[in-house]
Amino acid sequence: MRKEPSRLGSVILGFSLLGLLAVLIILFGARLGLWEPIVGFQLARTYMNPIAYSILGLGVVGCIYQLVVSNRCGAIKSAFAGLVGLALLAPVIISSVMPAQSFPPIHDITTNTNNPPAFLVLDKSRKGAKNSLVYGGAEVAEMQKKAYADIAPIQTSKTAQQAFSESLRVANEMGWEIVAQDENALRFEASARTPVFQFVDDVVVTVTTEGSASRVDIRSVSRIGRSDRGANAARIREFIETFDQ
Incomplete structure (x- = not known):
């Protein structure tokens, strides 16, 4: 009588461990090179929730x-x-308890909205790009x-050259891929990835004396x-916080 229920618990x-593995593959498949980020997101x-x-x-x-x-071992396995399953539902539970933050329908964030740094190397040919690098305006x-x-x-007391070197250090520390840099113009362009689905975002940093x-x-x-759901703003905040630490 005890063996059958125990096997059922196993x-x-x-099944739960296979489901957990499936979810992990879905979340990190793009990082493993199994598919493009949008596929993992979809x-x-x-x-994820049905699993x-x-x-x-x-x-x-x-x-x-x-x-x-009365099979204690099987009950523990099932529990x-x-x-x-409860852990995998954590995002759903949290979103139901805490009001979901609303984000504006924009995906281009800059510290200078009056004169946004321009991309000179990265262009519309960048892989998988659907959005333009032309700033959307007012x-x-x-x-x-x-x-x-x-x-x-x-705003830093560093010289422009020192600030440029510090900016490169921060970019490398954050794991960005430097696509192009110009020490004379004090600017560089890079690509950064979101941590889970590995969506690629493009970044330009400029230093002015x-x-x-x-x-x-x-x-x-x-x-x-x-909408980027706050990802680009979060990236810029992290850059600013890491600068000169």
Whole structure:
């Protein structure tokens, strides 16, 4: 009587671990080179919650059954499976408890909305790009100011050359791929990836001399998507916080 329920608990636990593996592959498949970032994103939207609910449901039912037949080992295995499902549902649970943050429908963020740094090397031929590198103008600038009022240039006492070197250091520390750099013009262009789905965004950094000090401007643009859900603003904030640490 005890062996059959125990095997059932093992099957449920195995299913939960396979489901967890499937979710991890979906989330990090682009990083592993299995598919393009948009494919992983679409797979996550389509399958992640159904997988999580299935695991949670099987875990709960299995745990109840194992308790009824007094199989402690099987109940523990099923309960663990249920916890896996619950963990996978964490984003859903958090979003239901905490109000979802709203983001403006923009994907081009810069510290200088009056004169955004221009891309001179990266262009419309960049792989997978759907969005233009031409700045959207006053409408985009107004939406950015309302949503991300804290985004501002770095004002530093460093010389322009020192600020340029520091900017390159920060970019490398953040894992950006430097596409082009011009030490004379004090500017560089780079590509950065989002941490999970590995979406590629393009970045340009310029340094301007201001007397004995200098100013650093950053612009970050998503290759695809109307809204970046705050990713570019977060990247610029991290750059500013890391600068000269």
